[in-house]
Amino acid sequence: MRKLLGENIANRRHQLNMTQQQLAELSELSINFISRLERGGSSDVSSSTLLKLATALNTSMESLMTNGNITTPTKRGPQLTQLINKLEGYDYAKAESLSKAILQILNEK
Template structure:
């Protein structure tokens, strides 16, 4: 599984969402969602990634790179 696939599956599970619901919300096929999560879809277009991000209520960056760590200004 690639990083995007891991992040999509992880976020979908976090939301308690099944692949069919994600497919419906993102206007993508269930087959494609499955391929993304397995890492079999290697050339994901920006528009597709945006649809997934919107359906999962995260940024495209979070889908590509994982959750962003908090940055603190100044010393802890």
């Protein structure tokens, strides 16, 4: 299980052209932990940690733990994932206000 999880994390990270450092930042985990995990050297993975990794890798927790195919890459790269994670960290009103401002900037021509 540990080895499979680590391989799936590394494979998905490579699919997204993401470094371990980027994954560490997006998942709010240490780069040492991610490195150890990818090598199969860490057996202490909580569901909340797995969720952080799956979210940062834009995939499901199940796909990280199973032998099936990892979710194919989407348009959500590391920067967009980081932006979404930041917005989700705010309360509803603040997240909506920031989202509206970002959309106004993007809609300017």
